[in-house]
Amino acid sequence: MSLQEQLRKHVIDVRPLRHVAYRRLFVGNAVSFFGVQFTAVAVPVQVYDITRSALWVGVASFVGLVPLIVFSIWGGAIADAFDRRKVLLTSSTLMWLTTLALLAQAVLHVGNPYLMLALIAAQSAAFSVNSPVRQAIIPALIGEGEVAAANTLSFTASSVSSIFGPVGAGLVIASAEFSVAYAIDAVLFTIVLWAALRLPPLPPAGVAKATGGLGDIRDGLRFLAGSKLILLTFAIDIAAMVLAMPKALFPVVADQRYGPASLGWLYASIAIGSTLAGLTSGWIGRVHRQGVALVLAVVGWGLAVAAAGAVPWLWACVAFMAVAGAADMISGVYRQTVLLSAPDEMRGRLQGVFFAVVAGGPRLGDLRAGSVADATSATFSWVSGGIAAAVVAVLLGLTFPVLLRYTDRSD
Structure with a gap:
């Protein structure tokens, strides 16, 4: 086998980039996501700077949950009922306006955490409509057989942005005001607005009866309730993220253990691993026992997170979190594969x-993580969460064998 053939088997598939519309949207998303990382880092750090509380950092993340759940489910129904280009453009514009509002409060030195909570909730609502629409339009821009490759490309590009974005944000926040970070995000986000404007009309196919209302949401949830395998992939992801996600602890750990210069590296650490996994993802599609691989990936995530929280050296913490990020990327690919087996109209x-x-x-x-850290310590919250996630993943696999029995359906 030639070297070129070997590379094709192991490196990332870039065939979807041949399609002009997808390539334009891919570039817009990649550039804008890099900018979004500046806001993603600036918001929790600014909240911690104002309140000096890890719990407040956790609350700032939590307040976006209700609009996220409501508007993402509704946004998915809208994506099945209306021109997806218009929905993408509208939701992207709303996201951009909330970033401008964050910029304004930073420039004016308002220093009000409650105002920030309100802006976080508004941005979460817009983002929750934007994301499912952005995913739903991909099959219309490329060949049907390239959807998985396009998803991997998009995920890898976002992971690359998640490395350099937080590192850049950490440098900016350490040497300038929060307003500079928000300004960078606002400027770069205009690229995705341009990309959305250049898309062709994208009416959803095969869903003439869909209206984007409560009935469509109910039909989607009814379909989901009958799919035990999809529900299990959701359950194992929730366990992994709720129990083991340590991001709320990054500002505290940077302040108390590693120093301000570590902040960007901590926020980039997960993406370092997911990027490396994505760039070498050719083997992932050749795994037959994908259910077993999914469970093992989540176990690996939990154990790597626990190890990262226990070590006293920054380089080791970043390395273990990179391993966790690689495991999370692998589990994400298999979870998305299960989801893509659903009918197009759903x-x-x-x-x-x-x-x-x-x-x-x-x-x-x-x-x-924030509440446990305030009650105990950041180290205990970090390590115990990772161990708990690994244990729950094993229990889910043993309790529901249908998850472990899931295999590659492309044979």
Whole structure:
């Protein structure tokens, strides 16, 4: 076998980039997501700077949960009923406006944590509509057989942004005001607005009866309730994120253990691993026992997180969190594979629920981590959460064998 053939088997598949519309949206999303990382780091650090409380950092993440759940499920129904280009453009514009509001409060030195909570909730609502729509339009922009490759490309690009974005944000916050971080996000986000404007009309296919109302949401939830395997993938992800996500502890640990310069590296650590896993993801699709691989990946996530919280050296903490990020990326691919087996007319709604789980779990995890840290210590909260996630993943696999029996259906 030639070297070129070997590379094709192991490196990331870039075929979807041949499609102009997808390539334009891919670039817009990648650039804007890099900017979003500046706000993602600045918000919790600013909240901690104002309140000096890990619990407040957790609360700041948690307040976005209710609008996230409501609007992601509704956004999925909208994606199945209306022109997805218009929905994407509207929700992206609302996200941009909330970033401008965060910039304004930082420039004016308002210093009000309650105002920040309100802006976080508003941005969460807009993002919760935006994300399922963005995922639902991908099959219309590329070939049907390239959807998995496109998802991997998008995930890897976001992971790359999650490395360099937080590192850049950490440097900016350490040397300038929070307003600079928000300004960078606001400027870069205009690229995704341009990309959405250049998309062709994207009416949903095969869902003429959909209206985006409560009935469509109910139909989607009814379909989900009958799919035990999809529900189990949601359950194992919730366990992993609620019990083991340590991001709310990063400002505290940087302040008390590693120093301010460590902040960017801590926020980038998970993405370092997921990026490396994505760039070498050719083997993932050749795993036959994907249910077993999913459970093992979540166990690996939990144990790596626990190890990262226990070590006293920054380099070791970042390395273990990178291992955790690689495991999370692998589990994400298999969870998305299960979800893509749903009918096209349900895909927007299921993507909405999927996003509520994927984005809501870490927010609950932030609240858990922050509250436990305030009651005990950051180290105990970090390590115990990782161990608990690994244990729950094993128990779910043993209790529900259908999860372990799931295999690759492409044979």
